[in-house]
Amino acid sequence: xxxxxxxxxxxxxxxxxxxxLDCTYDTSDPSYGLFWYKQPSSGEMIFLIYQGSYDxxxxxxxxxxxxxxxxxxxxxxxxxxxxxxxxxxxxxxxRRRSGAGSYQLTFGKGTKLSxxx
Amino acid sequence: NAGVTQxxxxxxxxxxxxxxxxxxxxxxxxxxxWYRQDPGMGLRLIYYSASEGTTDKGEVPNGYNVSxxxxxxxxxxxxxxxxxxxxxxxxxxxxxVTKPGELFFGEGSRLTVL
Numbered sequence: 001x002x003x004x005x006x007x008x009x010x011x012x013x014x015x016x017x018x019x020x021l022d023c024t025y026d027t028s029d030p031s032y033g034l035f036w037y038k039q040p041s042s043g044e045m046i047f048l049i050y051q052g053s054y055d056x057x058x059x060x061x062x063x064x065x066x067x068x069x070x071x072x073x074x075x076x077x078x079x080x081x082x083x084x085x086x087x088x089x090x091x092x093x094x095r096r097r098s099g100a101g102s103y104q105l106t107f108g109k110g111t112k113l114s115x116x117x
Numbered sequence: 118n119a120g121v122t123q124x125x126x127x128x129x130x131x132x133x134x135x136x137x138x139x140x141x142x143x144x145x146x147x148x149x150x151w152y153r154q155d156p157g158m159g160l161r162l163i164y165y166s167a168s169e170g171t172t173d174k175g176e177v178p179n180g181y182n183v184s185x186x187x188x189x190x191x192x193x194x195x196x197x198x199x200x201x202x203x204x205x206x207x208x209x210x211x212x213x214v215t216k217p218g219e220l221f222f223g224e225g226s227r228l229t230v231l
Binding site: 004009035037043044045047050091093098102103104105106107108109110 | 147148150152157158159160161162165167168173175205207209211219220221222224225
């Protein structure tokens with residue numbers, strides 16, 4: 001069974017500091033993908049970053065990077081130089097194949113990040 | 118750029134009433150999904166449609182039905198609403214080829230069942 005675990009219900013970070021949001025996963029599939037989404041208080045889901053299980057390098061997208069440790073089954077999100085606008089819920093999700101040409105995402109329960117001025 | 122459009126955005130129902138949440142995407146995606154989001158639970162998959170003409174159950178399908186009307190539209194129906202179905206519902210679509218699994222979400226529909 002696929003499982004995503006986010007152990008930090010809430011996190012605080014000082015503005016301009018870096019923060020790491022934890023995500024561990026469990027799967028027996030050799031091929032999978034890991035995603036991070038941001039949900040601000042307005043409610044929309046915003047895609048941040050993606051890591052494929054066969055990708056050799058850690059994914060980066062601007063101030064976001066994914067610390068992918070395959071042997072430990074972890075995919076932590078690192079946000080550098082935090083900004084007030086980073087205050088939001090963050091969800092880790094894992095892709096699995098659910099049939100020919102179809103995929104599902106399983107989500108963790110989320111981490112609420114609060115950036116302190 | 119419309120992307121994924123959900124209607125209505127807000128709805129209040131009484132227990133036992135029925136309603137349909139509508140979803141349409143203009144990105145020519147094959148796969149569409151309905152999730153519900155509850156506090157502390159993350160997003161849970163209700164139903165999905167891998168392609169036009171097919172639908173499958175997700176993690177929490179009880180109390181819901183879906184229809185993939187065409188490639189663009191995927192509706193979610195509550196036949197007899199219950200307070201446990203009070204939630205925020207998200208429709209999403211995905212493109213298999215470019216980034217398998219990445220979901221493009223609608224803005225969400227907040228449903229309250231009294």
